Amino acid sequence: MAAQKPGLARGTRDFGPVQMSRRNYLFGIIRAVFEKFGFQPLETPAIENLSTLTGKYGDEGDQLLFKILNSGDFMKNASDANLSERNSKSITPEISEKGLRYDLTVPFARYVVMNQHLHTFPFKRYQIQPVWRADRPQKGRYREFFQCDADVVGTNSLLCEAEIVLMIKEVFEKLGLADYSIKLNNRKILSGIAELMGAPGKEGPLCVAIDKLDKIGEEKVFEELKERGFGNDAAEKLKPFLQLSGSNATIIAGLEKLLAGSEVGLLGLAELKEVMIMVEGFGIKVDQLAIDPTLARGLSYYTGCIFEVKPTSVQMGSICGGGRYDDLTGMFGLPNVSGVGISFGIDRIYDVLDELNLFPAESVRTSKVLIANFDEASAMKSLVVLSKLRERGIAAELYPESAKLKKQFTYAESKGIPYLLMAGESEFALGEFGLKNLQSGEQKTFTVDQIISELR
């Protein structure tokens, strides 16, 4: 039988030792920051009931859900009508009731509602797990990728928003990434703009259109708005908003005037101002933070502040995003619990750091020393040495065969092991061993105890 050719499912990747070392380095930094801000870990299943997932991400999102075929004879419940019409959309609920999670926020909301009794509010959790989207893959866009989320539910305090900004700053500072911007806006401001344009409640289409601003330009945005049913004077009303620029203070002052006729809009602005004041209150300057009233991104469940982080020196989509959602737990029967959160897209951050060569060399984990294997008897005696090294916390390994030294050297080098220990017959006779630094080529003779203090 011909062997089948191995391959990966579209949009998925394997992560080798080097990649995993770097990914763990990223996870470690993000986790440490989350914990420092008082967030506690949580994990939820990869698989959720489709009823939990659908209707939370908008029509587009629903389309991108990976659905799981029912176990067993999944066709027995499929209706003849849908079968003969080959109607995929209406037959889906008949043959699939589970799906892969699309993000971590909705499963979190589900968890909160199911476990209200366990937690006192506000509840702060972080969650680092993969999510799946049946999107068409591109650079920085995968079908399986990890999100690193931190969310607070059960408080309306804008302190949470301010702390999110600080966490973003700290994570990227620790990663050595300086070229990025944190864009901040508020859904209520967008609602206000829609209201002033004479199309209250239509912030959805408005968002979609103005989000394309830097791609297609003002004129095309206006055209699109017209197509989507905005009135003729809508464009004129929108223009001044699009032209706002300058410092955050200038933009706030501008918004103050422009939004004067909209109660929601002013509410959103007040929230923005408070977040800015709180960030300032921490005594930390966040130069990357920029208020952008045209920032429209975010899933459909956002209702207040929205965030987006983009690298500025690398061609890449957002590497971090989030916002406040007032009604998510309400969809599962627990109303009046507001939440706000942030999600770091580790796979994109990885690509950005890789492109900018920002991974420290030490981020690759490997043994500190390789004990050369000269012959069976010496190898046997090396085992005690190996134990002693490991007892003292030194990652060490013995080459498993008495291969040629050249081969053992090559092995150590390719694995990035910095030291090679010569442990043959004569060394054991003397009780002293040659320790060679593979990078410098320098070799010195030590007793086992000296080796330990040398390598620690």
Add this chain to the structure above:
RNA sequence: GUGGUUGUAGCUCAGCUGGUUAGAGCGCCUGAUUGUGGUUCAGGAGGUCGCCGGUUCGAACCCGGUCUUCCACCCCA
């Protein structure tokens, strides 16, 4: 989901208007060097040209389908 694009050795890529045994560099393996790698030299292995089908006397090359990659749209981390 729509339109386009890519696919040749482990890696980066050549391969003329279809014409015999498909090449290079790097890497890998062996030896020079029976216990000291990274340099040098000598040799060697490795490809059903993404997959399936079609046209043709003959296909890596042309055509169709499919998968994959990347790009645009859509949306997003």
